[in-house]
Amino acid sequence: MIEFKKEVETSQFYNPSEDEFKDTSVEIRYDPLTGRTSRILEKPLPMEKGADMDKMEKGFCPFCPENIETVGARDCKVLEGEMMKEGEASLLSNISPYAEYSLVIPLTKTHYLRLDEFKKEHFLNAFKLVQRYLKKLTEIESDVFPIIIMNYLKPAGSTVTHPHIQVMVTGTPFENQDQILSSEERFYDENETSYWKELVKEEKNGERFISESDGFTWKTPFAPLGLEHVRGVCLEDFTDLENDYLEGMAQGIVNVLKGYYEMGKNSYNISVLMSPLGENRNRTVVDIVARSNFDKYYWCDVFSLEKLLGEKSSNKTPENIAEFMRGHF
Ligand SMILES: [Zn+2]
Structure with missing residues (x-):
C-alpha cells in the first residue's frame, strides 16, 4: 500500500x-x-562547531522580559488586544505576517538557549496557547489552514535569536502543506484508509523507527526534507490533543534537540502540520530538521539544488539518523 x-x-x-x-x-x-x-549522498559536511553565543553582541530584543510588554504587538482580530500567557510563553501578533492570522510566541524568558537547554514546558506552554487561540478562531473562521513553524537562529531563517514559534493561518495553504493535503486525500480515496495510520503501522519497529510514547510515533522519513530530519506522527488532530499527548509532542521535540546538540548542531527548523480549521483529518505531523551551524562564516545547507530546483538532500541516511536518535528517547 x-x-x-x-x-x-x-x-x-x-x-x-x-x-x-x-x-x-x-x-x-x-x-x-x-x-x-x-x-x-553520504559525505561529511564543512560545518564548524558553531558560534560562541556568549561572545555575540545581543542588541535590542523585543521578546526579552524588559521589552515584551511595551513593544510586543497584540492580536486584534481574535483576542482584541489581549496578550495570552502560559508559563514563560506569551502570544503576540507577528509584525511580519505571511498570512491573515500570523502570530509569534516567545517560548522563554531567556534570550538564548543551547539545544540541550530546551525543556518540555517551553514547547508545551506554547502549544497550549496555540490550541486556545485556534479554538477562539474557530468561532469566526472556517476553510482556513493553520500551521506552526519554528526557525531557530539565523541559518534557519530567524531574524530574532530569542526562541519563538510562529503560527500562521491562511486561506491559501502553503505549497508543501497543499501537496500533503491533496496527496493524503488521494491516498484515502485509493486505499480507504489514512496514509498516516498505515505509515505508523508499516514503520513500527523498522529501521527508521525511533520511539513511540504519549500518542506520538517518532521516526525518520524515508525521503528526508533536510539534514537529520525526524518526524513525529500522532493519529489525532492537534486541536484535539489532550495534555498528555501535548506533553508527548513537546518531549519528543526536546529529545530530538538533545540529539542534535550531541551531534554538535545549534540551529533547526520545525513545522507542525495540522488539519484545516473545522475539519478533522486525525493526524498531527511534526517535522524537525537541523540546519547549518550558526557561526561567523557559516556554510549554508540550502544551495541551488533546493533553492532553485526544489530538490531536497541529506548527507546521512534516515536509517542511520534513526539509530542515533533511539539513544535519546
Ligand atoms: Zn530576547
Missing part, C-alpha cells in the same frame, strides 16, 4: 593523486505520500 521507492545513480571519476577510479553512489528517494524526490 505504501511504496518506499528509490533509485541509485553511480558516478565515477579518476583520482590522479592515488591513480585509481572511484565510484560514488547517490540515492534518489521518492516520498511515499507526495512522490517528491530527495537525494542522499
